[in-house]
Amino acid sequence: MDNFEVRFSGSGGQGLILSAKFLSAALMAEGYNVAQSQSYEPVSRGGLSRSDLVVSKGQAAFPLSRGLDYLLILHGAAAHASDGLLSKNSLVLVDSELVPEPPKGDFTLISLPFTDTARKLGNKRVANIVALSALVARAGLCPMAVLENVVRTKTPPKFANLNMEAFEAGQALALQDA
Amino acid sequence: MAKRINLQGNQACALGAIAAGCTFYAGYPITPSSEVAEAMARELPKIGGTFIQMEDEIASMGAAIGASMGGLKVMTATSGPGFSLKQENLGYASGAEIPCVIINVMRGGPSTGMPTRPAQGDIMQARWGTHGDHAIIVLTPASVAECYSETVRAFELTERLRVPVVVLIDEVIGHLVETVDLDALKPSRLVTRKFADGPAEGFEPYAVTDDMVPPFPRPGDGYRSHTTGLTHLPSGFPTQNPSKAEAALVRTTDKLDLHADLIEAVEVAECDDADVVIASVGISARAGQAAVADLRSKGVKAGLFRPKTLWPFPEAALKAATKGAKAVVVPEMNQGQMVLEVERLLKNKSVHGLGKIDGEAITPAEIVTRVTEVLA
Numbered sequence: 001m002d003n004f005e006v007r008f009s010g011s012g013g014q015g016l017i018l019s020a021k022f023l024s025a026a027l028m029a030e031g032y033n034v035a036q037s038q039s040y041e042p043v044s045r046g047g048l049s050r051s052d053l054v055v056s057k058g059q060a061a062f063p064l065s066r067g068l069d070y071l072l073i074l075h076g077a078a079a080h081a082s083d084g085l086l087s088k089n090s091l092v093l094v095d096s097e098l099v100p101e102p103p104k105g106d107f108t109l110i111s112l113p114f115t116d117t118a119r120k121l122g123n124k125r126v127a128n129i130v131a132l133s134a135l136v137a138r139a140g141l142c143p144m145a146v147l148e149n150v151v152r153t154k155t156p157p158k159f160a161n162l163n164m165e166a167f168e169a170g171q172a173l174a175l176q177d178a
Numbered sequence: 179m180a181k182r183i184n185l186q187g188n189q190a191c192a193l194g195a196i197a198a199g200c201t202f203y204a205g206y207p208i209t210p211s212s213e214v215a216e217a218m219a220r221e222l223p224k225i226g227g228t229f230i231q232m233e234d235e236i237a238s239m240g241a242a243i244g245a246s247m248g249g250l251k252v253m254t255a256t257s258g259p260g261f262s263l264k265q266e267n268l269g270y271a272s273g274a275e276i277p278c279v280i281i282n283v284m285r286g287g288p289s290t291g292m293p294t295r296p297a298q299g300d301i302m303q304a305r306w307g308t309h310g311d312h313a314i315i316v317l318t319p320a321s322v323a324e325c326y327s328e329t330v331r332a333f334e335l336t337e338r339l340r341v342p343v344v345v346l347i348d349e350v351i352g353h354l355v356e357t358v359d360l361d362a363l364k365p366s367r368l369v370t371r372k373f374a375d376g377p378a379e380g381f382e383p384y385a386v387t388d389d390m391v392p393p394f395p396r397p398g399d400g401y402r403s404h405t406t407g408l409t410h411l412p413s414g415f416p417t418q419n420p421s422k423a424e425a426a427l428v429r430t431t432d433k434l435d436l437h438a439d440l441i442e443a444v445e446v447a448e449c450d451d452a453d454v455v456i457a458s459v460g461i462s463a464r465a466g467q468a469a470v471a472d473l474r475s476k477g478v479k480a481g482l483f484r485p486k487t488l489w490p491f492p493e494a495a496l497k498a499a500t501k502g503a504k505a506v507v508v509p510e511m512n513q514g515q516m517v518l519e520v521e522r523l524l525k526n527k528s529v530h531g532l533g534k535i536d537g538e539a540i541t542p543a544e545i546v547t548r549v550t551e552v553l554a
Contacts, residue, residue, distance in 0.1 A: 021355070024184050028357050034184055036355035042209065042293045062468035062542055063321075063354055064461075 002057040005065050006141070007082055008132075009050040010074030010098075012040050015128030019072075020051035022132060022154060026147040027055055035063030048077050072135050073099050074114065074127060093135055095127065110138070117169050126159075126166035133170025144171060181360040187325040187352045188255075191281050191345060192217030193360070194329030195253045199368050200279070201227035202250040204241035206234050206260060209293040210349040211283035214255035235260035239267035239280075246276050247405065249396045251333055251370070255281035259290055261300060261307065268342055269308030270407045275340035275384070275392065275430060277371055279332045282344055283352035284511075286537050295537030296349035298460060298511040302518075304344045305489045313430045315343045315441055316489040318459040322356035326363045328486065331443070334369040339437055340391050341430075346488065348511060350461040350539050374401050383414040384426070390433035434490055442495065443486035448474070449499040452481030454549050455506045457496065457520055459488055462509045462540045469545035480549060491519050500524060505552045507532055509540045528552070 006023065008016040017038050024034045035054040041047025052065045068085045073094040083103050086092065090107040095114045102109055112134060118127040129151065136147050148167055155163045185193070192214050195203075203218040215231070222229045228245070232238040235256055242252040256264060261282045271278050284300045286292030300307075304316045315335055319328040325347060332343040374381060374393040383403035384392050392412075395401035404414035409426055411417045417426070434441060445463075448470055449455055456466040463484040473480035483499045483506075485492050500506055506524060508517040509532040517531035532548045534540050 021184075024355060024357075028182060028184050033357040034355070035357075036184065037350060038353060040294055061471060062464050063356065064350070064465075064539055064541075066468075066542065 003060075004055050004069040004141075005067060006053040006055065006070040006135075007050055007065060007068050007085070008072050008074075009048075009078035009082060011077045012043060012047045012049040013045040014049065014074050015125065016049050016074065017051045019128045019132040020053055022147065022150050023136065023141070024053060025150045025154070026136075026142045027053070029146055029150070030142045032057060033059060035060050037064055048081055050078065050081070070135060070139055070141070072131055073102065074131060076100065079103060091139055093131065093138070095131070112173050114170070114173075117173060118166060121162065121165050121169060123162060126162055129163050129166035130170040130173065133167045134174040137171045137174035180362070182357055183360055184355050185322050185326075185358050185360070186213060186355045187319070187322045187347060188213035188283065189217045190322045190325035190358070191255065191329045191347070192221060194326035194363070195279065195333065196221050196225065196227075197326075197363075197365055198251065198330045198333035199370065200251045200253050200333060201225065202242065202245040202252040203228070203254065204230045204232050204238040204245070204252075205254045205256065206232055206238050208235070208257045208260045210285055210352050211255045211257045211281060213352075214281050214283070218253070235263040236267065239264040242278050243267060243271050243276050246271075246278050247397070249373070249394070251277070251337065253279040253281065255283070257283050257285045257293075258287045258300060261303065265308040268314075269310065269312060271342045272308065272312040272314055272430070273310075273407050273409075274405050276342075276405075277336040277340055278342050279329065279336055280342065280344045281329070282346050284346065284348045286535070292537045294349070296461065296511060296539055297535065297537070298348050298462065299515070299535070300346060301488065301510065301512065301515040304346050311427065311431060313341045313434050314489060315339075315341050315434070315487065317343065317345050317443075317486060318488045319345065319347055319351060319486070320460050320463045320484060321351070322354055323358045323363060324486070325351065326358070330365045335441060337369050337371040338391070338440065339433060340371065340394065341434065346460075348460045374399065378402070382412040384410060384412045386412060386429060390429050390436055438490070441487055441490065442492050444492045444495045444499075445482070445484040445486060446495065446499045447482040449481030449483060449503070451479050452502065453479045453504050454553060455481045455483050455500045455503045456509065456545060456549070457483040457500075457506055457516070458509045459485055459516065462511060465540050465542045465545055466509060468542035469549065472542055472546050473549060478549065478553065488516075491523070493523050496520065496523055500527060504528060505530060507545065507549055507552055509534075509545050509548070511535065511540060
């Protein structure tokens with residue numbers, strides 16, 4: 001894949017922009033040029049939040065999304081915010097608990113228990129890492145070891161074990177489903 | 179050796195400033211510019227520089243001007259509401275010819291508007307926000323790499339010419355993260371203002387020199403100088419003598435004409451055979467670039483004209499780039515500001531605006547649609 005677009009979407013405070021940063025770092029390490037943008041409300045929690053990656057081997061003229069290859073939806077607030085950017089090649093991953101009414105259309109939709117998996121690990125706030133890991137494992141965006149290294153080195157020591165457990169759990173979720 | 183990193187536009191402004199020799203930052207954080215202050219607060223102490231969070235935007239501008247009068251390279255950063263507050267002191271810096279760089283990351287306005295949403299509504303304010311006829315330079319980066327390199331250029335221009343330089347960024351570019359090669363961006367030279375080094379006796383702080391840029395008296399070097407916002411003589415003292423007042427004012431604006439080659443910077447792409455030219459800045463110009471490719475693939479001869487120096491407006495370059503064009507389209511995230519300048523310069527051309535003020539960036543598809551309407 002020389003060019004592709006990824007969107008992390010949900011509600012403010014879910015760690016969507018952090019997930020996007022982790023994936024950006026992994027993709028850069030793999031030689032890609034990444035343009036990462038974000039949109040959020042002027043509140044510290046809640047509201048529609050998203051971060052997009054426009055990934056290319058060359059230089060992207062327009063750094064914002066024009067058509068999503070991969071879409072993650074972690075909250076119902078974002079369920080239909082990206083409908084206009086989906087096509088039949090899109091892969092859409094949604095949280096089965098928080099997105100009860102996912103987008104419908106001619107694309108691949110996978111509903112997985114990201115939040116519930118995180119909760120069982122002891123903290124639902126790591127749902128973003130569960131989902132990131134599941135998305136990358138399922139879509140093969142980069143080698144898992146590269147992403148794992150990014151998550152490990154960029155996570156504060158206090159959360160290191162929890163994030164690595166979330167990473168493993170996300171990968172397992174994706175493989176179970178496949 | 180390439181040093182590839184994922185860097186944010188606002189952070190790139192801060193790193194560019196430090197690479198250009200900035201050692202003083204005073205600011206008051208405001209969305210969507212706060213990362214400039216964050217990065218300066220982190221980086222400046224490492225090089226022995228000074229970061230001050232002031233009580234408001236007015237004081238930040240004042241502190242930056244004061245530090246510059248002390249001989250330092252200085253910067254502040256803000257967004258719409260703060261940029262409005264800085265205008266009085268910005269006028270002082272222009273009138274008294276005190277070098278300073280102001281980053282303005284544009285958000286939705288007027289007033290507090292839409293803090294986290296992009297806009298390009300400060301295009302006219304950046305030129306005419308402070309009162310009176312005055313010299314100012316405004317640069318408009320369109321990528322993260324340019325946030326870095328244009329901030330470096332802002333320091334070169336403000337130091338070389340003693341004119342305040344505004345780096346005008348929209349929220350999309352300010353918050354955009356792109357992969358850049360930091361080593362390739364490092365400036366190869368440092369430009370610092372010309373400090374006075376002649377005899378102290380009879381020194382005139384606003385002397386009329388060949389380059390129209392008076393040598394700057396560094397405090398402590400023994401020069402007596404007087405600095406005022408009042409219209410002043412070469413001696414630095416106020417005057418209301420009509421011919422002397424006019425000469426003093428005209429020098430500060432004429433120096434931009436004299437140094438136009440140094441100031442002007444544009445990107446012109448595929449305009450040679452273009453039937454339609456898209457003229458735009460910032461993220462709207464990036465959409466324009468994508469729209470040119472889309473239009474060309476459909477057989478429409480389109481080109482892009484992108485001022486990197488927005489003010490003074492690159493008049494001759496615009497006329498040259500649009501010479502053969504039947505129409506010019508100006509996409510901008512406001513109700514029509516830059517388009518007024520383009521209309522003024524291209525009186526005999528068919529010039530069309532494309533405005534958007536809903537807090538979302540203009541898309542390549544919207545530009546393609548507008549161009550198609552215009553050519554129909």
